[in-house]
Amino acid sequence: MNTTSIHESFKTLSIAFLSLLSVATITLNVISLVVIKKSKKMLTRPSIHFIINLLIVDLLQGIFVIPIYAVKKQSTHSRFWDSFVCNSFRFLYMLTYYMSIFCVLLIASDRYIATTFVFKYKSLVRVKTVRIVIIISWIYITMLCIIPFSTSELPRRQSFELPTQLSTKIRLQQLSELPLHPSPKLTLKSSTELPLESSPEQPLQLLPDRINQQNDFCIYRQNTAWTITMLVFNCFFPYLIILYFYKCIIKNIQEFKKESVRIKNIQESTETSQQNVLQYESQTGVYFALNFNKQISSHTKNIIKISVLISVCYAICWTPSVIYYVLSKFCPKKCFYKNFINSASQTYLEFAIKYLGFLNSISAPIIYCYTDKEFCFQLKSLSLSLVKEKRIF
Numbered sequence: 001m002n003t004t005s006i007h008e009s010f011k012t013l014s015i016a017f018l019s020l021l022s023v024a025t026i027t028l029n030v031i032s033l034v035v036i037k038k039s040k041k042m043l044t045r046p047s048i049h050f051i052i053n054l055l056i057v058d059l060l061q062g063i064f065v066i067p068i069y070a071v072k073k074q075s076t077h078s079r080f081w082d083s084f085v086c087n088s089f090r091f092l093y094m095l096t097y098y099m100s101i102f103c104v105l106l107i108a109s110d111r112y113i114a115t116t117f118v119f120k121y122k123s124l125v126r127v128k129t130v131r132i133v134i135i136i137s138w139i140y141i142t143m144l145c146i147i148p149f150s151t152s153e154l155p156r157r158q159s160f161e162l163p164t165q166l167s168t169k170i171r172l173q174q175l176s177e178l179p180l181h182p183s184p185k186l187t188l189k190s191s192t193e194l195p196l197e198s199s200p201e202q203p204l205q206l207l208p209d210r211i212n213q214q215n216d217f218c219i220y221r222q223n224t225a226w227t228i229t230m231l232v233f234n235c236f237f238p239y240l241i242i243l244y245f246y247k248c249i250i251k252n253i254q255e256f257k258k259e260s261v262r263i264k265n266i267q268e269s270t271e272t273s274q275q276n277v278l279q280y281e282s283q284t285g286v287y288f289a290l291n292f293n294k295q296i297s298s299h300t301k302n303i304i305k306i307s308v309l310i311s312v313c314y315a316i317c318w319t320p321s322v323i324y325y326v327l328s329k330f331c332p333k334k335c336f337y338k339n340f341i342n343s344a345s346q347t348y349l350e351f352a353i354k355y356l357g358f359l360n361s362i363s364a365p366i367i368y369c370y371t372d373k374e375f376c377f378q379l380k381s382l383s384l385s386l387v388k389e390k391r392i393f
Contacts, residue, residue: 018070025062028365054103058361083217090220112245115252317360
């Protein structure tokens with residue numbers, strides 16, 4: 001099996017896998033959104049709106065990003081459509097990626113407030129406030145992701161001055177229609193059609209990276225300044241905040257458990273002297289007065305569990321992508337082997353990394369389905385109602 005057939009087989013398989021993932025993403029996220037919408041009780045909780053926001057972002061990936069990436073694997077042989085597909089994919093890919101991390105950040109922030117500012121949570125976090133925060137985050141990320149459209153330029157063809165002898169050889173080559181260095185993929189038709197490089201060891205060498213640049217009609221190009229700014233302030237920094245929030249949440253829960261055990265031990269004490277009674281009241285009077293409000297309910301703990309699992313899945317799915325694109329952006333020569341750029345290995349690696357990132361779009365519905373009892377109940381009731389309707393008809 002030659003290289004061309006292997007490449008075509010890989011392209012076909014990649015499109016098939018992307019199509020399956022797109023269908024699964026749309027199906028799971030739509031079902032989750034419908035189930036949540038049917039439950040009026042769930043919609044009254046501010047925290048659920050952050051989950052809805054994450055499900056919408058994942059749904060956008062399933063409807064637009066993944067299918068466009070599949071189309072991008074197959075050239076349309078049209079400059080306009082290739083440019084449209086490329087620009088659409090890059091913009092929506094960046095938008096959904098950075099919006100996903102902000103969704104995880106907002107979910108972590110909500111749980112931090114719920115466990116740290118117990119008495120003020122209901123006044124600080126309301127449904128209306130949550131919606132305003134979500135809208136602001138969408139506007140913020142969208143505006144940042146639009147910037148590469150305005151700061152980019154289409155690649156210009158560079159003119160190369162060739163030595164007279166080399167130019168003569170090329171003209172003779174054109175007349176005889178015989179390539180100077182035969183290649184199964186490229187034939188030289190014009191001295192100005194492809195950039196060339198001359199050296200004593202290699203008199204005539206085609207530059208694959210420059211060829212790709214000329215065939216790339218994308219207007220959406222992320223320059224170095226934009227990339228660094230987005231990675232630092234909208235990727236690394238938010239995730240450090242997320243880790244800090246969960247550290248504080250775990251600490252608050254552990255302190256509450258220790259306090260509960262201490263109070264329980266005091267209650268079980270058999271000493272009934274007046275001094276011990278006064279000491280007991282002074283230590284626990286305020287605690288029992290506020291015990292109902294301070295109590296971390298099982299539902300709150302379950303939401304924290306869901307939030308942690310979503311954050312962990314996000315880290316697992318997207319960290320390889322971040323590491324790879326940081327390395328390819330800032331040290332493409334030193335961090336990869338010599339012929340890695342535009343090689344088959346690069347194609348396979350980039351597809352695997354992107355596919356792993358896309359898998360994150362189905363993690364939230366699965367986690368929510370298996371961990372939230374109320375969601376499972378609503379899903380079962382909805383399924384039963386649909387079955388009954390089918391039986392009637």
